[in-house]
Amino acid sequence: xxxxxxxPSKVYDRIPTYFQDAYEQGILSAxxxxxxxxxxxxxxxxxxKLKLRVPANYKLLFTSSATENWEIITQSLVRHSSFxxxxxxxxxxxxxxxxxxxKDTDKIQLTPEQEIEVDELNIGQGHDLIAIxxxxxxxxxxxxxxxIGALGKQFPDxxxxxxxxxxxxxxxxxxxxxxIWYASVQKCFGLPAGLGLLILxxxxxxxxxxxxxxxxxxxxxxxxxxxxxxxTHYTPNVLGIYLLNRVLHDMEDIRQVHEHTEKRMxxxxxxxxxxxxxxxxxxNDATRSRTVLGVGGKETFIQQIKKDALSEGMQLGSGxxxxxxxxxxxxxxxxxxxxEFNQLAQFLARY
Ligand SMILES: *Cc1c(COP(=O)(O)O)cnc(C)c1O
Numbered sequence: 001x002x003x004x005x006x007x008p009s010k011v012y013d014r015i016p017t018y019f020q021d022a023y024e025q026g027i028l029s030a031x032x033x034x035x036x037x038x039x040x041x042x043x044x045x046x047x048x049k050l051k052l053r054v055p056a057n058y059k060l061l062f063t064s065s066a067t068e069n070w071e072i073i074t075q076s077l078v079r080h081s082s083f084x085x086x087x088x089x090x091x092x093x094x095x096x097x098x099x100x101x102x103k104d105t106d107k108i109q110l111t112p113e114q115e116i117e118v119d120e121l122n123i124g125q126g127h128d129l130i131a132i133x134x135x136x137x138x139x140x141x142x143x144x145x146x147x148i149g150a151l152g153k154q155f156p157d158x159x160x161x162x163x164x165x166x167x168x169x170x171x172x173x174x175x176x177x178x179x180i181w182y183a184s185v186q187k188c189f190g191l192p193a194g195l196g197l198l199i200l201x202x203x204x205x206x207x208x209x210x211x212x213x214x215x216x217x218x219x220x221x222x223x224x225x226x227x228x229x230x231x232t233h234y235t236p237n238v239l240g241i242y243l244l245n246r247v248l249h250d251m252e253d254i255r256q257v258h259e260h261t262e263k264r265m266x267x268x269x270x271x272x273x274x275x276x277x278x279x280x281x282x283x284n285d286a287t288r289s290r291t292v293l294g295v296g297g298k299e300t301f302i303q304q305i306k307k308d309a310l311s312e313g314m315q316l317g318s319g320x321x322x323x324x325x326x327x328x329x330x331x332x333x334x335x336x337x338x339x340e341f342n343q344l345a346q347f348l349a350r351y
Pocket of ligand 1: 007064065066067068090133135136137138163164165166184185196
């Protein structure tokens with residue numbers, strides 16, 4: 001069975017080899033204050049920066065999930081309150097967690113077809129951070145890099161925090177455009193869940209130090225003190241970090257990955273455009289995600305096509321939340337092979 005679900009998603013076929021290597025190399029029992037672990041952390045950070053084209057002076061931190069990053073950002077990187085712009089469920093959840101901690105947290109909710117109109121945004125002095133879900137997995141939408149760039153220009157005094165949980169390692173992100181980026185590994189990294197990544201610019205680190213929040217197990221300053229020595233603040237998910245290290249070493253430069261992702265998405269889009277019964281969940285191609293395709297249709301049709309796919313060994317990703325009965329989603333993630341993708345394309349082309 002091949003799963004096209006957008007998270008947890010298909011893991012790389014090489015994972016069993018990596019597992020075996022981790023066991024044989026003794027890394028699984030390595031102390032997280034040891035040279036062995038520190039070298040693994042250092043090498044993983046360097047390789048991530050190289051392959052994903054992250055600026056050299058940014059810092060990689062390990063967390064447990066993207067969800068944890070929501071809370072870390074609000075606790076440790078927001079001085080007054082954050083302002084959230086989103087169209088889907090993950091963006092809304094992030095807003096909810098932030099609002100729980102800081103009551104002045106505010107938002108604009110867009111429709112999935114709406115681009116962010118940067119010129120028309122009015123965000124007051126009380127908001128020192130803007131929160132963007134770059135790839136909204138729930139409704140298969142995206143925010144373009146150009147828009148993130150324009151936000152940074154329009155609001156130079158506010159910090160941008162970008163959720164790229166289902167796009168990092170799948171498309172080329174311009175990390176210079178924002179100070180806070182995060183993801184977790186069970187989407188485009190093709191890994192088992194249980195590890196979150198938080199990538200911070202020097203400006204974000206300075207801000208965290210200036211705010212000086214301390215005392216929680218995941219207070220960012222506490223994490224940064226440990227990370228300065230390539231250590232973590234608690235016994236980390238060493239296996240997850242090891243697997244990430246191997247995936248990063250084996251992946252191509254993100255620019256090539258990006259091209260590949262784009263090529264496959266265009267092929268899928270063409271099938272939907274030519275189909276008599278498949279419909280784009282997101283009609284606006286400016287807001288349509290490049291790593292997750294949403295396909296809409298009548299409830300009976302969606303039920304039937306998911307069943308037909310299963311009988312041919314393919315699991316389509318279900319729609320999210322209230323979109324569940326009227327849509328399915330396809331993960332266009334690098335761990336899916338071209339052969340698997342072609343099988344899906346041939347299947348979809350029949351509808
Ligand atoms: C999956 C996802 C999350 C949550 O990730 P966890 O690792 O489960 O915390 C957050 N944001 C987006 C956009 C996601 O796709």
